[in-house]
Amino acid sequence: MSLRILVGCKRAIDYAVKIQVKSDLSGVVTEGVKHALNPFDEIAMEEAVRLKEKKLANEVIAVSCGPAQSQDVLRTALALGADKAFHVEVPAKEYETLQPIHVSKILAKLAEQEKVDLIILGKQAIDDDCNQTGQMTAAVLNWPQATFASKLQLKDKEATCEREIDGGLETISIKLPAVVTADLRLNTPRYATLPNIMKAKKKPLKKFSPKDLGVDITPRQEIVKVCEPPKRQGGGKVASTEELVERIKKLGVN
Amino acid sequence: MFRITKFFSCSSLARLKHTLVVVEHDNQKLSQITLNTLTAATKIPKNETVTCVVAGAGCGNIANEVSRLAGVNKVLVVDDSNLQGFLPENIAPIIVDLQKKNNFSHIAFGSSAFGKNLMPRVAAMLDVQPVSDIIGIDDENTFVRTIYAGNAIQTVRSKDPIKIFTVRGTAFEAVKPDSAASPAEISPAGLTATATDKAAFVNQQLAKSDRPALNAAKVVIAGGRGLQNGENFKLLYDLADTMNAAVGASRAAVDAGYVPNDLQIGQTGKIVAPELYIAVGVSGAIQHLAGMKDSKTIAAINKDPEAPIFQVADLGLVGDLFKEVPEMTKMMKKN
Numbered sequence: 001m002s003l004r005i006l007v008g009c010k011r012a013i014d015y016a017v018k019i020q021v022k023s024d025l026s027g028v029v030t031e032g033v034k035h036a037l038n039p040f041d042e043i044a045m046e047e048a049v050r051l052k053e054k055k056l057a058n059e060v061i062a063v064s065c066g067p068a069q070s071q072d073v074l075r076t077a078l079a080l081g082a083d084k085a086f087h088v089e090v091p092a093k094e095y096e097t098l099q100p101i102h103v104s105k106i107l108a109k110l111a112e113q114e115k116v117d118l119i120i121l122g123k124q125a126i127d128d129d130c131n132q133t134g135q136m137t138a139a140v141l142n143w144p145q146a147t148f149a150s151k152l153q154l155k156d157k158e159a160t161c162e163r164e165i166d167g168g169l170e171t172i173s174i175k176l177p178a179v180v181t182a183d184l185r186l187n188t189p190r191y192a193t194l195p196n197i198m199k200a201k202k203k204p205l206k207k208f209s210p211k212d213l214g215v216d217i218t219p220r221q222e223i224v225k226v227c228e229p230p231k232r233q234g235g236g237k238v239a240s241t242e243e244l245v246e247r248i249k250k251l252g253v254n
Numbered sequence: 255m256f257r258i259t260k261f262f263s264c265s266s267l268a269r270l271k272h273t274l275v276v277v278e279h280d281n282q283k284l285s286q287i288t289l290n291t292l293t294a295a296t297k298i299p300k301n302e303t304v305t306c307v308v309a310g311a312g313c314g315n316i317a318n319e320v321s322r323l324a325g326v327n328k329v330l331v332v333d334d335s336n337l338q339g340f341l342p343e344n345i346a347p348i349i350v351d352l353q354k355k356n357n358f359s360h361i362a363f364g365s366s367a368f369g370k371n372l373m374p375r376v377a378a379m380l381d382v383q384p385v386s387d388i389i390g391i392d393d394e395n396t397f398v399r400t401i402y403a404g405n406a407i408q409t410v411r412s413k414d415p416i417k418i419f420t421v422r423g424t425a426f427e428a429v430k431p432d433s434a435a436s437p438a439e440i441s442p443a444g445l446t447a448t449a450t451d452k453a454a455f456v457n458q459q460l461a462k463s464d465r466p467a468l469n470a471a472k473v474v475i476a477g478g479r480g481l482q483n484g485e486n487f488k489l490l491y492d493l494a495d496t497m498n499a500a501v502g503a504s505r506a507a508v509d510a511g512y513v514p515n516d517l518q519i520g521q522t523g524k525i526v527a528p529e530l531y532i533a534v535g536v537s538g539a540i541q542h543l544a545g546m547k548d549s550k551t552i553a554a555i556n557k558d559p560e561a562p563i564f565q566v567a568d569l570g571l572v573g574d575l576f577k578e579v580p581e582m583t584k585m586m587k588k589n
Contacts, residue, residue: 135375184505
């Protein structure tokens with residue numbers, strides 16, 4: 001079985017950065033701020049590379065939609081083990097209103113063109129926290145979906161997925177071609193080694209525009225405003241266990 | 255009605271909204287989040303009717319229960335053995351068919367694992383860009399939600415003709431059971447479900463507990479890496495028993511294997527907002543705060559005085575949890 005896998009790679013503000021809302025309330029400050037490959041996409045990438053190492057897949061394609069800087073995460077993906085990368089270039093201004101509906105159509109088109117058997121995406125991007133693209137891509141292609149996957153086993157052209165759900169775990173079986181979205185515990189991603197980072201420079205990176213793929217990226221949503229959440233007071237201290245219990249009892253919640 | 259609306263597109267009839275709420279259940283029990291989603295639906299400005307769809311296999315009792323909730327005007331049922339397993343591949347086409355028949359202006363789902371899995375598939379099939387995890391409704395087109403792990407609040411206006419969204423349970427009060435003045439009409443939706451051959455439900459491993467659920471408890475006690483192992487969580491369960499509290503955990507504790515994944519509270523786990531949240535041995539990373547910073551009162555026990563959790567805590571106790579928690583349990587019992 002030699003599967004072709006497509007992995008979605010989004011460039012997002014690094015998870016450890018303390019974000020700042022712009023003073024004009026139009027969005028979050030991204031200029032000059034540290035960005036990285038979305039952590040869930042790192043996990044997706046790791047899963048794809050492991051499938052290649054197990055000789056279940058023979059090609060892993062990394063895709064990123066965004067402005068020129070998106071190529072950074074594609075270089076990372078190539079260093080982690082992707083064979084080739086596609087950069088769907090969306091200029092910065094239009095990128096502000098690029099939404100999962102557009103990305104899902106872009107990924108679907110590329111998956112069809114490249115005759116992909118499996119699409120692995122991160123379950124959500126840690127910037128917009130949407131958790132939509134995987135499910136929407138599956139719908140566009142009319143493929144089955146396995147979201148929040150914590151375990152993936154492939155046999156012939158079928159995948160058994162364990163998923164993390166509210167009450168615990170659920171196991172489903174899906175036929176390829178399919179879309180899987182990676183949850184936190186699917187795997188622990190590797191770090192890109194320096195030799196692999198160097199090798200990645202020689203791997204192919206192809207550019208497309210949404211227009212090339214026949215996808216209209218007219219925004220469906222307008223961002224009215226972005227503001228800071230109400231500030232929480234915090235810093236309240238108690239001196240002893242007795243005081244803590246007394247204050248809790250006073251709340252009268254139990 | 256539908257034809258009239260199309261002809262007189264400027265009439266007041268066209269400006270009235272009709273919402274479909276997709277009910278979450280397991281055929282036996284109605285999910286709590288549906289009660290919060292229903293409240294959100296009733297808060298949509300200019301909303302005229304709320305229709306609830308109950309899709310399942312042997313879900314008659316759920317339909318009855320839903321019909322007795324205040325705010326529900328109609329209940330449509332798709333009771334079909336093909337919906338065993340609640341696969342989105344089987345349910346999404348049902349919702350799409352319902353939409354085509356009834357032309358709802360809004361379709362609401364709870365922001366639970368079930369809703370998050372299903373909603374975007376439905377939205378894509380209807381070529382709609384959905385809105386996830388709303389915490390507020392400004393007007394019939396405009397919704398409020400959080401981004402960057404709750405560190406920013408985004409207001410979005412949807413230009414799509416249908417608004418499709420999931421509702422954050424903690425942001426809207428739950429409708430009370432049996433609150434309807436008279437039960438709403440229940441009727442079969444008149445749709446047949448087909449079971450896809452591309453996906454199959456295998457099994458579920460669900461936690462069984464007599465304790466309150468995380469999303470319903472008034473008090474939540476969460477353990478972090480400071481607990482050091484799974485056995486030590488007994489300290490938290492003992493404390494929880496004195497307060498009828500639910501027990502949750504940080505990602506670190508789940509990753510380390512101390513407790514199963516359904517306890518995880520955080521940006522990508524469960525979001526809770528109880529009356530009292532007690533964080534024990536939890537450092538307070540941004541991603542964890544995202545899951546609990548809307549709690550009314552936050553208490554924290556941590557031996558590190560610099561732990562970020564103290565920045566959001568109202569009742570912060572710097573101390574050794576292995577000493578403090580058993581003492582708290584003893585004192586709480588002295589009631």
